[in-house]
Every structure is written in structure tokens, then in C-alpha cells.
Amino acid sequence: MSVTDAWNGPIGRHWADHPDRYNAMLAGFDAPLFDAAVIAAADRVLDIGCGSGHTTRTAARRAPRGRVTGVDISEPLLERARSLTPAEEYPSVSYESGDAQTHPFEPGGYDVAISRGGVMFFADHIAAFTHVAGALRPGGRLAFICPQPARADGEESKALGLLASLLGRDHASENTVATAMASLSDPKRLHEVLGAAGFTEISAAAVDAATRWGRDAADAVEFFVSRTPGLAVSAATRAAMTEVLLPHETPDGVLLRAGVWVVSARRPG
Numbered sequence: 001m002s003v004t005d006a007w008n009g010p011i012g013r014h015w016a017d018h019p020d021r022y023n024a025m026l027a028g029f030d031a032p033l034f035d036a037a038v039i040a041a042a043d044r045v046l047d048i049g050c051g052s053g054h055t056t057r058t059a060a061r062r063a064p065r066g067r068v069t070g071v072d073i074s075e076p077l078l079e080r081a082r083s084l085t086p087a088e089e090y091p092s093v094s095y096e097s098g099d100a101q102t103h104p105f106e107p108g109g110y111d112v113a114i115s116r117g118g119v120m121f122f123a124d125h126i127a128a129f130t131h132v133a134g135a136l137r138p139g140g141r142l143a144f145i146c147p148q149p150a151r152a153d154g155e156e157s158k159a160l161g162l163l164a165s166l167l168g169r170d171h172a173s174e175n176t177v178a179t180a181m182a183s184l185s186d187p188k189r190l191h192e193v194l195g196a197a198g199f200t201e202i203s204a205a206a207v208d209a210a211t212r213w214g215r216d217a218a219d220a221v222e223f224f225v226s227r228t229p230g231l232a233v234s235a236a237t238r239a240a241m242t243e244v245l246l247p248h249e250t251p252d253g254v255l256l257r258a259g260v261w262v263v264s265a266r267r268p269g
């Protein structure tokens, strides 16, 4: 299945059906992302792979005199984004359906481009980031997050790997989306890609945060299982999966530490 089909199929629909879950999962990365983006009050902001629009709306609150465009390839997610972004509250936000690798952005039309995990899915990273650079004004900034390499002893990758293996699946290589997730995890590659795309002042800072997977272990298992529609899971398997997550239960829910790169770069002025 292609990346576009996946984000318009079960994975995209799952993200569209559970925006609060995914936003809670990624919340720990928002402050580092927005610190790197340094959005000013009158900035024109492009949110690449905006999904259900959480970061698009955050950007709009940070740029009350600017405007924000969210672009995404997923129709279910764009529909959710529009429904969560009332025009009265967010008059400067618009959403566009399109592939950010080739979408006809206004040349130099943005001061800042951001992405919370939407840029790893590009088929040709150098061509795509070159295109994004063209959408930024000279001196414009790029800030995004993408996963660090999965470590065998990493809390989130270890727990999710165990859950997947209990379901008889290989979490890391299961589908196109999971494979693409890791495409920018090597910081050397990140620097090469962004340099080749014409960016300068490239930096990739390691940030760790707790991702929240559910209220408690059983709830997190339900959520994990629900990501594969129609999957039949026995009570015994659910119980074994719950055991995996029990050590990660906290008063704030099931928390699994995970690492991302917070990447920033600039289009030369």
C-alpha cells in the first residue's frame, strides 16, 4: 500500500477518529518543536502533514497577526482538522489537500514551515525539502520533529515491539508507514538531505519525552489493538499485552519514553 493510500485508509482514519489520543501521545514534543520554530506574531506559517490540525491551531495562536496553512494528503484527517478548527476562532487558518512534495505553494510565501512528524513520508527527501525551501522566504525557518532510531532498550520501542510480537506482528516493518517513520532517523542523513535541499544552520537536537498511550494498561492495549481494524485478539493475548504495560502505569496514564530529533534549519537569506 502506498503512503498516500495508507493515510487515506485505516491508519489515517484511526488518527482522524482519535485526535485527543494522538495529541496526548505527542504532547511532550510540542514545546520543543515550537521553541525551535520561533513563530512571531505576524508570521505566515506552513504546517506540513498537519493531520487533525493540533499544531496548525497552536501556530495560529502564536501568530495572531499572521496566517497558517495546514497541508496534508489525508482526506479523513483534513476533514477532522476542519471540524476542529472553527473559522470564528481561527480566521487565519486554512487547510489544503495536497502532497507537500509537489503542492503548488506560493513561492517564498511563508516565514516558517513546521511539521510534527509529517516529513518522514516523503518519497524523495531532497526533492521534497527543496520544494519546501522554495515555499519559504529567504531567511525563512524550517522546524520539525522526526523519530530517533528505535533502540532495542528504548522504552516505547521495546514495549510496542513486545505488544506487536504478542499479536504475531513485526511492529517495525509491518507496513509502509512504519518503515517510512524511520527514514530520517539517522542525523547524518538529516544533515545531508537538508544541506542538499539548500538549507543552512541545520541542527538536530535529541529530545526525549513520555508518550501517553492510555488511561491504564488495559485501555492502552485496547487502543493499540484498535489500530488494526478487524483484528481478533483472544482474552489471553490481551492479558499478556496488559502485563507488558503494567510497569508503565502512572497516575498520569501509561507513559512510554521515546526520543525524537527536533530539527531546525534556515533558507539562506
Ligand SMILES: C[S@@+](CC[C@H](N)C(=O)[O-])C[C@H]1O[C@@H](n2cnc3c(N)ncnc32)[C@H](O)[C@@H]1O
Pocket: 003, 007, 012, 022, 026, 048, 049, 050, 051, 052, 053, 054, 055, 071, 072, 073, 074, 077, 098, 099, 100, 101, 115, 116, 117, 118, 119, 121, 122
Ligand atoms: C504521523 S502523522 C502526524 C500528523 C500531525 N502532524 C500530528 O502531529 O498530529 C503524519 C501526517 O503526515 C501526512 N503526510 C504524509 N505524507 C505527506 C505528504 N507527502 N504531504 C502532506 N502530508 C503528508 C499524513 O497524512 C499524516 O497526517
